[in-house]
Amino acid sequence: MIALLIRDLKLALRAGGGFGLGLAFFLIVTVLVPFAVGPETGLLARIAPGILWLGALLACLLSLDRIFALDWEDGTLDLMATAPLPMEAIVTLKALAHWLTTGLPLVLAAPLFGLLMSLPGEGYLWLVLSLAIGTPALSVLGTFGAALTVGLKRGGLLLSLLVLPLYVPTLIFGAEVARRGAQGLAVEAPLLLLAGITCGSIALLPFASAAVLRVNLR
């Protein structure tokens, strides 16, 4: 099983793997927003948590269709389905690989991007923490969407439409944690709800993803 994870990480890091895509998109958003909003530090500081979460979510969305599309096109998915690995393990590892190459870099880069958005000092810890807890849910939900649309040529549009509503709760609670943290308010309630969404998605969705993938491979 580790072999599949290592292979996916290798593929992501090599030429054409799309490793930097999400990160570059996140950077572009946080660099451009201050230009668009104007040089008002107070306003920027107020909208920073929301913009940073939105940027991270869209960056995540951008790379979803690569999760299964490439393996589908070259026939690897068919061969993997006949291999000894259970389909649930395959989709879980795929989601983990996606998080390691997309979610984790966003979490690590978030403080730097927070600086660009003049995020208040108290907000950094909560921004990073909320992203660290929330982005795994984005990867798992996205893997489900990718499994639903595998085999559709240029299924990216449908994938975005299917996945975006599922992303809304994570965005609401994630951004709420970051916003309250930045304002020095209590963050327990949204933080627990965010963690609940992530745990629930990780526990349930691999089974759903595996089931739709099996149907899609027929």
Place this chain on the structure above:
Amino acid sequence: MSLTIKDLAIARGGIPVLRGLSFSLAAGEALILRGPNGIGKTTLLRTIAGLQPPLAGEISADRELIAYAAHADGIKATLSVEENLRFWAAIYGTGDITPALEGFDLTKLTDRPAGGLSAGQKRRLGLARLMVTGRPIWVLDEPTVSLDVASVALFAQAVQRHLAGGGMALIATHIDLGLDAQVLDVTPFKARAPLRGEDDFDEAFL
């Protein structure tokens, strides 16, 4: 150990393609499937490999015994030949990839990125994957496409070694591999088109 197909009916996209198909393979035997394009050979092989359920009938062999090779080789262009094979060896829990590399004359190409291989070399790499699966029943869909004469001979040798070791092979092909194998033409098993409302097979697809 054997592979027995009993009264199998299969469908592609909800349309039945083959019906009433029965055959069996014992250890050391190979079966060549023949039939015109579009008759349902690929669908049959995918069904036996467990990628889709049959409409009716029985497949006796455990899915865990079957190694399937499709039209697409499942090769990653940015990984080297060796990395590609090692990945599959790790997935199937077998260690040594040297016999597979030697069996398909890939030893000189081990460090080459698979994206830079010719079509025939890619095919050889795809077939070498079968040898690292360690599974006894090979289910092969047009394995000789884009192979030259020498490579077809290499492939035939690999199949013969596999059979001599107690394995089995089910091969859909249009060319003569020079194997001592039974030949089954699937044309007589073509399913007639169902009358409207006669059959509820497509309900699962609605």
